[in-house]
Amino acid sequence: MTDIVDASEQILCRLSDIEDGDARGCLPADGQDQLFVVRRGAEVVVYLNSCPHNWRPLEYRRHQFLAPDHSHIICYAHGAHFEIDSGYCFAGPCEGKSLVRIPSRLAGDCVVVPRALPPTRWDG
Amino acid sequence: MNIVGLDSLVFGVDDIAVCATYLEDYGLSKVDQSATAARFEAIDGTGVEIRLASDAALPPANAPAPNLRETVYGVGDEATLAAIASELSKDRDVIERDGVIHTFDDSGFAIAFQRTVRRKIELPPYRVNVPGQADGRPVNQIGADPAARPRPQTLSHVVYFVPDHEKAERFYAERLGFRTTDRFIGMGPFMRPQGTLDHHCLFLIQSFNSHMVGLNHFTFHMAGASEVWQAGYQFEQKGYRTFWGPGRHLFGSNHFWYFNSPFGGAIEYDADMDRHDDSWQPREAPANADTSQIFLFQARELWAPGP
Ligand code: FES
Ligand SMILES: [Fe+2]
Numbered sequence: 001m002t003d004i005v006d007a008s009e010q011i012l013c014r015l016s017d018i019e020d021g022d023a024r025g026c027l028p029a030d031g032q033d034q035l036f037v038v039r040r041g042a043e044v045v046v047y048l049n050s051c052p053h054n055w056r057p058l059e060y061r062r063h064q065f066l067a068p069d070h071s072h073i074i075c076y077a078h079g080a081h082f083e084i085d086s087g088y089c090f091a092g093p094c095e096g097k098s099l100v101r102i103p104s105r106l107a108g109d110c111v112v113v114p115r116a117l118p119p120t121r122w123d124g
Numbered sequence: 125m126n127i128v129g130l131d132s133l134v135f136g137v138d139d140i141a142v143c144a145t146y147l148e149d150y151g152l153s154k155v156d157q158s159a160t161a162a163r164f165e166a167i168d169g170t171g172v173e174i175r176l177a178s179d180a181a182l183p184p185a186n187a188p189a190p191n192l193r194e195t196v197y198g199v200g201d202e203a204t205l206a207a208i209a210s211e212l213s214k215d216r217d218v219i220e221r222d223g224v225i226h227t228f229d230d231s232g233f234a235i236a237f238q239r240t241v242r243r244k245i246e247l248p249p250y251r252v253n254v255p256g257q258a259d260g261r262p263v264n265q266i267g268a269d270p271a272a273r274p275r276p277q278t279l280s281h282v283v284y285f286v287p288d289h290e291k292a293e294r295f296y297a298e299r300l301g302f303r304t305t306d307r308f309i310g311m312g313p314f315m316r317p318q319g320t321l322d323h324h325c326l327f328l329i330q331s332f333n334s335h336m337v338g339l340n341h342f343t344f345h346m347a348g349a350s351e352v353w354q355a356g357y358q359f360e361q362k363g364y365r366t367f368w369g370p371g372r373h374l375f376g377s378n379h380f381w382y383f384n385s386p387f388g389g390a391i392e393y394d395a396d397m398d399r400h401d402d403s404w405q406p407r408e409a410p411a412n413a414d415t416s417q418i419f420l421f422q423a424r425e426l427w428a429p430g431p
Contacts, residue, residue: 054367062365077384079338
């Protein structure tokens with residue numbers, strides 16, 4: 001599998017690990033998933049797990065990043081709402097700001113992102 | 125006015141089952157649950173009510189769902205209830221239903237008042253062994269019990285984002301007799317009603333945009349720091365995500381551990397809050413990392429040194 005991935009890249013998870021329409025936290029460090037992936041059919045979007053309000057993780061429980069109807073992303077710290085496709089915050093404390101998008105590609109069933117990632121931060 | 129503290133927080137949520145599991149895992153006791161509503165209690169009968177956000181029985185929302193829909197205060201006597209009704213009906217609609225007074229504060233939050241549901245609780249002493257002091261644990265009594273399941277004792281405080289913190293503070297101070305115990309400059313006051321000495325049961329945070337509305341966080345008192353840490357650690361082991369903590373605040377001195385939640389704001393475990401009477405002079409400080417806590421830690425997986 002590794003031969004399909006460049007040395008500057010890393011495999012995050014498998015597309016088939018994520019139910020269509022759902023999200024998944026990935027790349028745990030110190031008990032915190034650094035990135036999360038949202039699956040839409042055969043496509044994914046990957047974001048830094050860090051809300052532009054207080055730069056804290058978004059989910060309230062492992063992998064719980066979305067509204068119950070999967071229509072948008074919610075930061076479960078203070079309820080910021082984000083569009084899935086753009087990461088744009090359309091309601092909540094950081095309205096007008098956006099999640100940090102991580103470029104990604106699919107290599108077969110593998111979700112692939114760069115090895116070099118922006119740092120997760122504790123404050124803005 | 126003899127307002128003794130928070131009796132209940134009512135939330136409009138998207139998924140009753142998920143929120144019910146969350147509250148049980150947090151440590152509250154289920155009183156009842158249906159497909160559209162549920163109620164959970166701490167040891168003293170204060171607690172949380174959840175309803176579907178679309179429920180017409182809820183006061184109108186001031187923030188996108190899920191969020192807080194009503195804050196219910198407990199009062200100590202009928203005279204206080206009557207005084208509140210007469211004071212607030214001077215300039216706003218006040219509805220009385222089944223002995224509960226419902227209205228809105230000056231920031232758009234639904235508030236209610238009732239004869240308190242709080243039960244007097246007598247719990248075994250929270251015992252710690254301190255050199256030079258009597259009253260530690262009795263000899264041969266064990267302190268660290270991995271099977272212990274610390275339970276929230278009583279609803280402690282709620283925190284709102286408000287459009288104008290000075291106007292919001294005036295409402296609670298002038299209309300309901302709340303005392304400001306301390307204040308973050310430019311952010312907002314910590315307030316306690318007259319029926320309790322707890323440092324705060326309400327904290328107001330200035331919003332800096334029109335979308336920063338509704339709940340910031342809410343919390344229940346635990347018996348002490350060790351219970352905050354053990355309950356928080358167990359909660360995190362279940363997959364729930366820390367927002368901030370564990371640590372210890374400066375204003376209020378309460379130990380804290382905050383978690384993200386499906387209620388529109390964070391939930392906290394707190395313990396060992398300062399108590400103040402009317403002789404206390406409010407302090408003020410700018411809100412920053414140094415003034416927000418005296419220490420801050422991060423939970424780790426259990427670990428042991430090798431041989
Ligand atoms: S940290 Fe995300 S809404 Fe506050
Ligand atoms: Fe708090």
